[in-house]
Amino acid sequence: MKTKQREKWRRELPLYLMLLPPVLIMVVYAYGPMVGNVIAFQKFLPGKGLFGSEWIGLTNFTYIFGMPNIVSVIRNTVFIAFMKMIAGIIVPVTVALLLNEVVHSSFKRTVQTIIYLPYFLSWVILSGILITILSPSEGIVNQFLGYLGIRPVFFLGDEKIFPFTTVITDVWKNFGFGTIVYLSALTSIDPNLYEAAVIDGAGRWQQTWHITLPGISTTIILLTVLSTGNILNAGFEQIFNLYSPMVYSTGDIIDTLVYRMGIDNYQYGPATAVGMMKSLVALLFIAASNKAAEKAAGYRVF
Amino acid sequence: MRKTKRAILISLFLVIAMFIAACSGSSTEPDQNDTAAEDFDLKADEKYSPPVEMMSVKSVDATVKFLGDNDIHNNIWTRTYADKLGINLKYLWVVDASQYSQKLSATVMSGELPDVFVVNSLLFKLLYDSEMIEDLTDVYEAYASEKTKDVMEQDATALPVVTLEGRMMGLPLTDASIAGAPLLWIRQDWMNKLGMAPPQSMQDVMEMAARFVKEDPDGNGLDDTFGLAMSKDLWSAYGGLQGFFNGFHAYPRIWIERDGSLVYGSVQPEYREALAALQEMYKRGEIDPEFGVKDAVKLSEDIANSRVGIEFGVWWNPYHPLNLSQANYPDAYWQAFPIPSIDDKTAKSQYSAAVYSMIVVRKGYPHPEAVMKMINLWTENFLQDDTDQKLRDAYLGDLDNPDVIKYKYTDFHLWEPNNMLTAHEKLSRALARRDPSGLNIDESQRYQIIAAYFDQGIKEAWVEVATNGENGAVSILNEIARDRGMLNRFYGAPTQTMSEKMAALHTMEEEMVIKVIMGEPLSEFDAFVNEWYSLGGEDITREVNDWWKENRN
16 A cells, blocks of 8 residues: 555656646745735835735725726726627637638648737837837828728727727737637547538538537637636736827726836835736636536536 | 838838947947046045945936947946945946836835935835935035035025925935926028018917918928927927917916915916917817827927927927937028917916936945945036046047937936026127137037037037027026026925825826817816816815925025
8 A cells, every 4th residue: 555655656756846836936926926915905115014014904995996097997998808808719710710721731821820920029019010000190001091082090099999909909919829729729620520511411601610610619618718817907018008198098907007006106005906906806707707618518627 | 102111211220320329339449538537636535445335226318328348337437436435336227217217116116225226206205204215414414515515505496305304315416497497499490481580479389380381391392291399298398388388377287376375287277278279279280180199209200300390398409309300401490489478478487496306325225425425526526617628528428429428327416506507608708709718618618519500500510509509598598597487386295195196187187188189178178177176186285385384485
């Protein structure tokens, strides 16, 4: 019995060792900083430290809910994040399905590479490019619209359009990555199923509907569940680099507000309070969608 | 499409130019100016022996360049501090100026402070409340040299800014307050071309803007000019709106005296008038429709490309960005004018106490007086009339390498508040009688440059003519200092509610201004005023007036 136990340990020890670095990283970078959440309940002064600062209960929370723009900021965040989530599923799935039907593999690979490229550029660089090409007076996009007889659109300066600009550019940057994930999921579908379907007289559409989509539905659900945790993450890097006071009313999101409060104005307490609430809401969402996924598709992430 | 191509070409050119500049900056050519500190006879306080260590942090901007194998950690200033004072200055980190305050914020949060560093007044207050910085009152009394005290006390607003509850908690980085006062800059060559006279009123300015838009003043046959230079940084040092508002007797973001108490300029009725005028200009197409997304860099591109001919900004604008016009179009000439008025009352240029940042010392640093010695070294040697040329070339920068500005290698430099105006008076007298005798080095250099413009027709020298020349910008500052200025009456540390809410209120204001200019009804301004009071403005006004009761004189 004892030798068996030891045997088991020897076999599994390398596995545990391999697990150690990621666990350490999680502890240091994800769980450790959570202690800092106590700042949300303090009048935090850096010199006094985490436990020396004065405790002020929920004052920071009442302060943030008294802020003039808090409602629009939350609304903007949810709206932009939700749109990104939806578009982030539909576009890559559609493109993956289309590419899957392409016969020429060289063409398919070229397209894959091209749409994957922007994924590797940081928002700092992309925003510089976007500001130039979306300019109403000189940007190439508006010049093209001009040829079609459409009046110039102020993509980054019009508060009605700005949220959609962020969604579309975000999809443009990221759909290449999603497409590759779905394409790899597609390859795992048993070709026999298609052959059987063809023999049964199924057309292209019916094959897609009854074989391909159910075949990748687990992947879609998995990615959707994981992305619901981001319901309050509307994309700090992107918006921070693209927005301006002109579009604060529809483009200012929780993260940009926290950044301005905490880093620019040293309001550490209120900034932490906002960040903490955001995490709590995200936790609720991810738990709920995990439940929903289990109900709907019999699949749970955790 | 041609325009896009040109834009690409221009940006390509800029990249190449930057690349060349970067290469030449780090060239390994031996540099005659790279002399050791011992070669100079500097006035210095007693040297530490053994040497002491000092950890600091530093921001550098694009204008900070080095000769030979100098860098920010090893240059004439660091070597001098080590050799003459026995202070080994090291940097925890060095970042671009645009990221300094964010990086510092993170550093403060981590609790590991540098020994000596530069902060803004908001962080200054926080560090004081956190009891993280050293009381420098006694250090100042015991160690500040006579000249240092003179410089720091010339402007009555300098010391109050760094004094909290009666104790001096930092050292003010002084400058001339008046240097921040807005002026009206106009492309003289355009004005002449259209046969116009200098504007006597704000109405004239607006008419000029309209004609600059319609009558193709740059003569390139394209409808590509705007009336008024503006960017999304509404209160920037160039392309800012303060000057325009001042023309309407409105004073954005400063505290003015009215009926015996202090009131906030941004919520006064005059502000509405100025906004209405800007809205009209925007409607008529005299303001760049994209100003709301343009930053300072983009605006300077417009100036470089001769797309705008009227700008409200401060006296040094010809050094940047107005020099860019002349660099591209040799005949371009920007002339400064006093802010004209909308009615028969004289317009006043607004300005604030010039101390925006201060040097602080970490609590517990064993040698708080070291920083005083470094500042003395600066004031005693470089703010004196008899500083010799060799010293200036070595420590400040020399004309052979005009883009290498060496005093920027150190944070421990400050300017004499009164110097700019007195120097200009001396210079004007010398120019009038064509005789540079009696000028100090700095002034005689300016004299030579201005003379080169008139005698040899060196057009690049217009920069100096437009600033320090007889009718240059500084002569207008003289008028402003006499009776055309409006000083921000509040110059204390930020009050409690101010540190908490002012940023949000500023954001609200910015949003409102941009929206109204772009066509939203003026009632947005009235709504803003109400919200401003209810969302903290009322408390701030009370706190500011409490401060005023104690500090008015």
